[in-house]
Amino acid sequence: MAESAQRSAKWKWWVCGLLLLASMFLYMDRQTLGNVSTRLLWEFDLTNEQYGNIGFAFGLAFAAGGLIFGFIADRFGVYWLYPVVLTGWSAAGFATGFAETYQNFMTCRIALGFFEAGHWPCAMKTVQLLLPRADRGMGNSVLQSGASVGAVATPIIIVLMLASFSSGTWHLMDAHITAGDKNPEITTAVSNQIRKQSYFDTAANTNKVAEVVAEIRQRREANPDLNAIEVALIIDKEKSLEEQYIPGAWRPPFFVIGAAGLSWVLLWLVTMRRRDLDPENAAEPETPGITIWQVIKDRRFIILLGIGACINTPWQLIREWLVLLLTHRGYTEKFAQLFNSAYYIATDVGCLIAGAATLWLAKRGATVHQSRVRVFGVCAALIALTTVAAYLPKGWPLLGVLLIIAGASLGVFPIAYALKQDLAREHMGKITGFVGASAWLTSSPMQKVFGWLRDTTGSFKIGLAVVGWLPLVALALIVFFWPKDKIAD
Numbered sequence: 001m002a003e004s005a006q007r008s009a010k011w012k013w014w015v016c017g018l019l020l021l022a023s024m025f026l027y028m029d030r031q032t033l034g035n036v037s038t039r040l041l042w043e044f045d046l047t048n049e050q051y052g053n054i055g056f057a058f059g060l061a062f063a064a065g066g067l068i069f070g071f072i073a074d075r076f077g078v079y080w081l082y083p084v085v086l087t088g089w090s091a092a093g094f095a096t097g098f099a100e101t102y103q104n105f106m107t108c109r110i111a112l113g114f115f116e117a118g119h120w121p122c123a124m125k126t127v128q129l130l131l132p133r134a135d136r137g138m139g140n141s142v143l144q145s146g147a148s149v150g151a152v153a154t155p156i157i158i159v160l161m162l163a164s165f166s167s168g169t170w171h172l173m174d175a176h177i178t179a180g181d182k183n184p185e186i187t188t189a190v191s192n193q194i195r196k197q198s199y200f201d202t203a204a205n206t207n208k209v210a211e212v213v214a215e216i217r218q219r220r221e222a223n224p225d226l227n228a229i230e231v232a233l234i235i236d237k238e239k240s241l242e243e244q245y246i247p248g249a250w251r252p253p254f255f256v257i258g259a260a261g262l263s264w265v266l267l268w269l270v271t272m273r274r275r276d277l278d279p280e281n282a283a284e285p286e287t288p289g290i291t292i293w294q295v296i297k298d299r300r301f302i303i304l305l306g307i308g309a310c311i312n313t314p315w316q317l318i319r320e321w322l323v324l325l326l327t328h329r330g331y332t333e334k335f336a337q338l339f340n341s342a343y344y345i346a347t348d349v350g351c352l353i354a355g356a357a358t359l360w361l362a363k364r365g366a367t368v369h370q371s372r373v374r375v376f377g378v379c380a381a382l383i384a385l386t387t388v389a390a391y392l393p394k395g396w397p398l399l400g401v402l403l404i405i406a407g408a409s410l411g412v413f414p415i416a417y418a419l420k421q422d423l424a425r426e427h428m429g430k431i432t433g434f435v436g437a438s439a440w441l442t443s444s445p446m447q448k449v450f451g452w453l454r455d456t457t458g459s460f461k462i463g464l465a466v467v468g469w470l471p472l473v474a475l476a477l478i479v480f481f482w483p484k485d486k487i488a489d
Contacts, residue, residue, distance in 0.1 A: 012130045012131060013139075013142070014271070015126065015130060015271065015272070015276075016127065016130075016131075016139050016142040016143060017142065018264075018267060018268065018271055019123050019126060019127070019142070019143040019146065020142050020143060020145060020146035020149065021146060021264055021267070022082070022086060022119060022123065022146065022264055022268075023119070023123070023143055023144060023145070023146025023147045023149075023150065024146040024147070024149045024150035024153070025086065025090070025150060025257075025260065025261035025264055026086075026089065026116050026119050026146075026147070026150065026261075027146070027147040027148075027149075027150030027151045027154070028150040028151075028153060028154045028157075028257045028260070028261070029089055029090065029092075029093035029112060029116070029257055029258060029261060030112070030116065030150075031150065031151045031154040031155075031319075031340075032093065032096070032154060032158065032253050032254055032257055033054070033096070033105075033109070034319065034320050034321075034322070034323055034340075035154055035155050035158045035253075035323060035337050035340060036158060036250035036253065037051060037323055037324055038323065038324065038327055038333050039249065039250045039333075040105075040250060041324075043250075044101075044102055044105075046102065047451070047455055048324070048451040048452075048454040048455045049448060049451040049452045049454075049455050050102065050451070051324075051451055052447040052448040052449070052450055052451025052452065053106070053447075053448055053451070054105055054106060054109050054447075055109075055316070055320050055444065055447030055448075056444045056445060056447045056448045057106050057109055057110050057113070057444075058109040058110065058112065058113035058444070059113065059316070059440040059441070059443055059444025059445075059447065060110075060113070060440070060441070060444055061109070061110040061111070061112075061113035061114040061117075062113035062114065062116060062117045062436065062440045062444075063117070063436065063437035063438075063439075063440040063441050063444070064114060064117070064437070065113065065114035065115060065116070065117030065118060066117035066118075066120065066121065066432065066433040066434075066436035066437050066440070067430075067433040067434065067436075067437050068117075068433070069081065069085060069117055069118035069121050069122070069429070069433065070121040070429040070430045070431070070432050070433020070434070070436075071429065071430055071433065072118075072429070073118075073121040073122055073125055073428075073429030073432075074121075074125075074426065074427055074428065074429035074430050077274070077277055078121070078122040078125050078126060078277060078429075079272060079274045079277055081118065081122055082118075082119075082122040082126075082268060083264075083265040083268055083269065084118075085115045085116070085117075085118030085119060085122065086115075086119070086261060086262075086264055086265055086268075087262065087265060088111070088114075088115030088118070089111075089112050089115035089116045089118075089119075089261070090258050090259070090260075090261035090262050091111075091258065092108055092109075092111035092112040092115060092258075093108075093112055093254055093257060093258035093261070094254060094255055094258030094259055095108050095111070095258075096108040096109070096112070096254045096258070097251040097252065097253075097254030097255045097258070098251075113440075117433075117436060117440075120432050120436055121428070121429040121430075121432040121433055121436075122429075123143055124417060124420065124421065124428050124429070124431075124432045125277075125428045125429055125432075126277065127139045127140060127143060127417075127421065128421045128428050129277055133368065133418075133421075133422070134359070134362060134368055135359075136417070136418045136421050137354075137355050137358040137359060137371075137372065137414050137415060137418045138355040138356065138358070138359050138414075139355075140355065140413070140414035140415075140417040140418055140421075141351050141352050141354060141355025141356070141414040142352075142355070143414075143417075144351050144410060144413050144414050144417070145348045145351045145352055145410075147344075147347070147351075147410065148344040148345065148347040148348030148351060148410060149344075149348060150344075151319070151340070151341075151343075151344035151347070152341045152342075152344040152345050152348065153341075154253075154257065154340075154341075155337040155338060155340040155341045156338070156341055157253060157256070157257065158253045158337060159334055159337050159338060161252050161253050161256070290424040290426070290427070292427050292430055294424075295423055295424050295427050295430075295431060296434075298423065299481065299482075299483050300419070300422070300423060300482065300483065301423065301431065301434075303477045303478065303481055303482060304416070304419060304420055304423075304431075304435050305434065305435055305438040306438075306473070306474065306477050307416050307419070307435075307474040307477055307478065308416065308435040308436065308438050308439035309438050309439050309441075309442035309443070309470075310442075310470040310471055310473045310474035310477075311409075311412045311413065311416060311439075311470070311471050311474055312439035312440065312442065312443045313439075313442055313443040313446055313467060313470050314383055314386065314409060314467045314468050314470055314471065315409045315410070315413075315443075316443045316446075316447070317443065317446060317447065317450055317463070317467050318386070318405065318406075318409065318464075318467070320447065321450060321460070322336070322339075322340055322343060322402075323336040323337060323340055324454075325460050325464070326339060328454075328459075328460060329393070329394045329398065330394045331394065339399065339402075342403065343402060343403065343406045344406070346403040346404075346406035346407045347406045347407060347409060347410040348410070349407055350379070350406065350407025350408055350409070350410050350411040351407075351410040351411055351413065351414060353407070353411065354375050354379060354410075354411030354412070354414055354415065355414045357371070357375045358371040358372055358375050358414075358415065358418075359371075361374060361375070369482075372415045372418060372419065373475075373478055373479065375411070375415060376412055376415045376416075376474075376475055376478065377475050377479075378408075379408040379409075379411040379412045379415075379471065380408070380412060380471035380472045380474065380475045381408075381472065382404055382405065382407070382408035383405055383408045383409055383412070383468045383471045383472075384468045384469050384471070384472060385401050385404060385405050385468065386405055386464050386465060386467060386468025386469075387464075387465045387466075387468060387469070388401055389401045389402055389405065389464060389468075390460070390461045390462075390464040390465040391461060391465070405468065408471075412471055412474070416474075419478070420432065420435060446467070449463070450463045450467075
């Protein structure tokens with residue numbers, strides 16, 4: 001107990017920083033797919049609905065994993081469970097790089113969703129044990145901001161890796177193209193070298209080289225004064241390297257990002273001791289004698305299920321489809337990926353501002369609950385700007401509105417987490433699992449619907465216009481139905 005008190009000053013916020021890193025690696029693994037989505041749809045000839053089905057399967061697995069790991073966290077604690085789930089989702093992300101079929105992708109995303117779900121029961125219990133009630137909003141903001149950090153880093157990493165891989169492959173073809181032009185058999189030799197360099201595809205790369213050679217021959221027939229190398233350079237100028245869509249170029253990011261997450265396990269084991277997470281050393285005492293059935297019958301629990309569904313749906317849909325949305329509006333893949341980073345910088349800023357705002361309001365006379373509701377309300381109103389974004393054309397107004405939506409979309413989460421943490425501590429894992437299941441069972445089918453609307457209407461307008469209003473429904477649940485006698489300020 002003395003050691004716990006000695007460590008509690010700065011150390012508890014260090015642990016929140018460690019939780020930030022876990023959220024960062026989680027979102028890096030999750031965001032990799034979205035950032036290479038245009039290449040996957042091209043390479044595997046997928047429809048938007050099929051792409052939505054991948055998100056659907058991920059969400060169902062996440063819902064199941066949240067329930068299972070929630071019960072495990074409450075029963076056995078999080079000291080060993082946390083590194084297990086992080087290792088699991090890192091391995092699933094790594095394995096995605098080996099996917100050769102649509103079914104392979106589906107399997108890997110199911111595994112990823114299942115293990116990623118374990119992060120939230122572990123993180124919620126850790127924050128609840130270490131921080132007093134008034135500090136949890138800020139602690140949750142630090143924890144949640146890791147999602148944005150990971151999402152910001154991922155597009156940058158992927159753009160650099162795709163450019164490097166595409167450049168190397170393209171110029172490898174370029175260097176041998178003259179020989180390939182004279183001797184078709186060399187085409188196979190070139191593709192074999194590409195395959196050895198990338199460790200990936202066979203037929204796809206062979207076909208790519210064959211297409212390039214055929215185009216060069218066609219252009220030389222029209223202009224015999226140009227040699228094969230000169231024609232190749234012309235093609236190179238007409239199409240950016242990122243637009244070449246070299247088969248297999250999307251795979252290395254999954255390997256690199258999946259492997260990087262394992263470093264967190266070592267940090268956790270070095271930083272934490274089992275006694276640090278002992279309920280007897282918690283920042284606030286628990287309420288004894290409350291059963292999980294009493295929690296389930298609590299009106300706050302029912303409201304939290306609705307809140308989770310309403311705030312998770314717009315967050316997941318916009319996050320997953322942002323690159324495709326921007327390319328549909330006329331932006332290049334590279335621009336969309338880099339704007340994706342800007343989008344998540346905005347989410348991080350919004351998340352931290354929301355947490356700081358609740359703390360600021362509470363210190364200036366508002367009750368803890370009042371400060372939470374006010375900040376949540378502002379964020380919910382800003383998310384509804386998706387209706388505006390749906391009808392804005394390509395340009396800075398569209399990008400600006402998306403950035404505002406971004407900040408607000410993540411800003412509601414730390415407040416929802418804090419409301420959740422007011423319930424029984426001994427059941428926090430199960431509560432988190434149930435709320436997470438509700439959130440994902442709602443948002444996951446909407447991935448499929450969102451893709452279907454895109455295929456059917458040729459536009460994202462309908463889905464985008466409607467989805468942003470859901471957080472206002474969550475606000476209404478808090479304002480009108482949260483029991484007044486349960487507000488402990």
